[in-house]
Amino acid sequence: MLKRVTHLFVGATIGFLYCQLPALCIYSIAPSVVGAYIPDFDLHYRHRKLLHNIFSALLLTLVAWIIVNQINLGEVLDASVVWKSFMLGYLSHLFLDFLTPKGVFLLYPISNKSLAAGIFKSNSFFANTLFILASTTLILWRIYELIGEKFFSTVLRFLL
Template sequence: MTGKTHIAIGVAAGLTIAYGKPINDQLIIITASTLGSLIPDLDHPKSKLNQKLLFLKNELYRIIFFIATAAGFLYLYLQSNNVIFALLSLIFLFISFSTHRGFTHSILGFLIFTYIIKNISSQYSIPYLYESISLGYLLHLVADFLTPKGIKLFYPLNLNIASPIVINPNSGIDSVIFTLASIYSIFLLFKFIL
């Protein structure tokens, strides 16, 4: 799936969960589910998030950037002895060496990342952060699982797993999903206002 479709799915999921909740919680839920829907593509230099994070949009710079990020979190861990920093260092190191749809698109990547978010959420008392990011992340994995290329679900095994029923992103179905998710989101926004 394309980045814009992942964003549309993340926003639609966030709006669905946020409906009827206080405004502060709504903002956290929608932002977190949208961010969660983009995180798995950190392993691609031209992903939506990397367009904002990386000065140069190429694979070598992506690797260097995430190794440096891992080193920064390792330094913070050594200074504070906070396990979250050690796990963040580990996850960014894995991201730096992962191929697209590898570590970040696996069960292992999902579990480590959501464990970190759960701890951050409870440590800083941020309601709905864990659930929202996890949902956005999971929906990203499901969407990519439905493509012909599939995902390396059982990373570090170098085996792409795809759904028996696939959606070819180049067939126009991606645009249909984007449009439907956007229409649904607009509908929910009107319900929020009324």
């Protein structure tokens, strides 16, 4: 379970890093988190093949692009932020799974060869905790960058 949380944290981090205006962060964070989680929808059917490849990433990003272009996001100045965030979140999932011994089938269905760095096991408490702590640190740093002093006064009021 912790490994899925790791994907969500890394996805949220990417969304925060991609966000330019605090009021519009939801348009980068939500799609990035969704993109980071979607590859695991293939858990019970050809896991790490069906949705853990570059073709699925491109196809689903195209679907996100079509959806974004069909709806009116109103205040969003650059709607491409939504589908780009989705794509970056999706690719972050592939990258994290590439770091495991099982790896990912990046060119499936053209190739059945798994690409794996084998650095961390996906159920490694240490690795998952490390990524979650790094993500949390980056998110807090980015929040501070976006809203500055208001961030610290809000946190202090919450803690005191």
